[in-house]
Amino acid sequence: MSDTRRSTNESVLISAVLVASAAAVVGGLIVVPLAAVFVEAFGGGPAAWWEAIAGDPDTRHAIWLTLIVAPVAVLVNTVFGVAAAWLIARFRFPGRSLLISLCDVPFSVSPVVAGLALVLIFGRQGLLGPTLAWLQWKVIFAWPGLVLATTFVTLPLVVRELIPVMEAIGPDEEMAAVSLGASGWQVFWRVTFPNIRWALLHGVVLANARAMGEFGAVYVVSGHIAGETDTMPLRVEKLFQEYRQPASMAVASVLAGLALVTLVAKFVIERRLEAEARELELARSTDGTTHDATLETAPS
Amino acid sequence: MPDAASTMIALAVPSPQSSHPYGGPPAGAVVRRRRHPAVLPGFGLSAAITSLVIVLLVVFPLAVLVLRSASLGPAGFVAAAWTPRARAAYGVSLSASFVAAIVSSLLGLLVAWVLARVRFPGRRLLDALVDVPLALPTAVAGLVYSSLYAKKGWLGQWLVPMGIQGAYSYLGIVLVLVFVSLPFSVRVVQPVIESLDRDTEEAARILGANRLQTFFRVVLPGILPAVVTGFALSLARALGEYGSVVFISGNMPFKTEIAPVLIVARLEEYAYAEATAVAVVLLAISLALLVVINALQQRLSNAAQ
Secondary structure, three states, X not given: OHHHHHHHHHXXXXXXXXXXXXXXXXXXXXXXXXXXXXXXXXXOHXXXXXXXXHOOHHHHHHHHHHHHHHHHHHHHHHHHHHHHHHHHHHOOOOOHHHHHHHHHHHHHOOHHHHHHHHHHHHOOOOXXXXXXXXXOOOOOOOHHHHHHHHHHHHHHHHHHHHHHHHHHHOOHHHHHHHHOOOXXXXXXXXXXXXXXXXXXXHHHHHHHHHHHHOOHHHHHHHOOOOOOOOOHHHHHHHHHHOOOHHHHHHHHHHHHHHHHHHHHHHHHHHHHHHHHHHHHHHHHHHHHXXXXXXXXXXXX | OHHHHHHHXXXXXXXXXXXXXXXOOOHHHHHHHHHOOOOOOOHXXXXXXXXXXXXXXXXXXXXXXXXXXXXXXXXXXXXXXXXXXHHHHHHHHXXXXXXXXHHHHHHHHHHHHHHHHOXXXXXXXXXXXXXXXXXXXXXXXXXXXXXXXXXXXXXXXXXXXXXXXXXXXXXXXXXXXXXXXXXXXXXXXXXXXXXXXXXXXXXXXXXXXXXHHHHHHHHHHHHHHHHHHHHHHHHHHHXXXXXXXXXXXXXXXXXXXXXXXXXXXXXXXXXXXHHHHHHHHHHHHHHHHHHHHHHHHHXXXXXXX
């Protein structure tokens, strides 16, 4: 009796020590830096913070550019993600596993390497450089390059969210819709889309966060021309290099604020996803019982 | 016996759920299926969009990169990719990423264990905070880490007099790499700990094993594949990282210059050959890691079933 109590006391103590160390890890590595961003950004008062953001035309332009580039990259990613997930989760074809691996490549390739590859194609001395010069199109050191680089680094995020969800749901409902005469788009909008919308939103939120914060790939292709090709993260770096730490922190705090909004959205969406996964499981188990019942009643 | 009988029925009567791993068409659709190779529409369109994006954005640029370096010739490639400064940069990149991935795996295991096993007030908050490095731009992380650990920073004012240089040093590189890779090591291990069978641990304890023996002999073999996968993911993420490191490392050639920083430095000098050669070496390491990660994840999902 007393032995059991000693051992429970012991496990409570061990649990407390473990929780405290985990909290220290997350606190030291994540919470303190996050808090420092806001404390340092607002150290000079809200008025100075606002002046650092809105009073600098180059910073204003950087915010505007990020708000253009990120949605375009996310849009391309959404279309690609849905198409690739439909292809990978609903069809079997030669080269399918190679395709899955290729979707993952941007995750492990350094963004700087990706940026360099784009420069080698679209840059002035690149493969398509002379053609682009003749057409008078600017890709590198201009916004199309930023969009390409951002799309590359965010490419796996939407597909990776959709494939497991679509595989878990299975094609039965879509197949039923097709056999009842629905067209391809009708199947997608009325059957598939309602099933995957939360997973899609989850992927979009993650891709958007990564797109707004991307630094390495964008750094290489942008040429960092202030007021022209600087996005918000590039602006943070430029202000830092110019020894304008408070202004740099102010821009960083806007990005950190966006990251917090992303996390709240992610949290809410994950609750919905969990609820839908539970519903799916419930539907499966009821489905299973009816199926067993038919087996028992219908001798074949 | 009844088990065998029901298996035979299941084999004889294909159910919509078990006949085909992806559900398969209902019995009535078999005729349709013979006429069309695929039952569901949209194969052509989705294949067209997917291959267009993958070829234009992934295959073509990386192929151009490799071909560009191949045009240097073997001797030229070695001369460009294997300079003393480049060798030092690979060394810093590999060793800092390796150390960071190990630290991140150990800390990640601790955090994952606590989140999966212990119920305490604030657990959901701690769980949500683990995702911060995924959402926080790496440039912001680099900026704030360098300011925290600098001589006058919140932490630097205590650490620097003790001789611990967190900013503009090798230690700084490891610190930010642990930050960016922590979510990967936590999120891979956490679900595996949640799915562990606690009865086995209890049995081990009842049979007289102490806590440490139970952990190392019973728990660890079960979660080791996940920990190794988390380590590989962290390593891949850390090797390619640029945004956060460039703020904190000081970027001193031969000392704290990582390979991606060297690529950018060469590119800004218009030394395309050397930038390309170093990039191809880094690309080869990343792709090799990707193959390893895929194999590990395959094993992990097989083990889960």
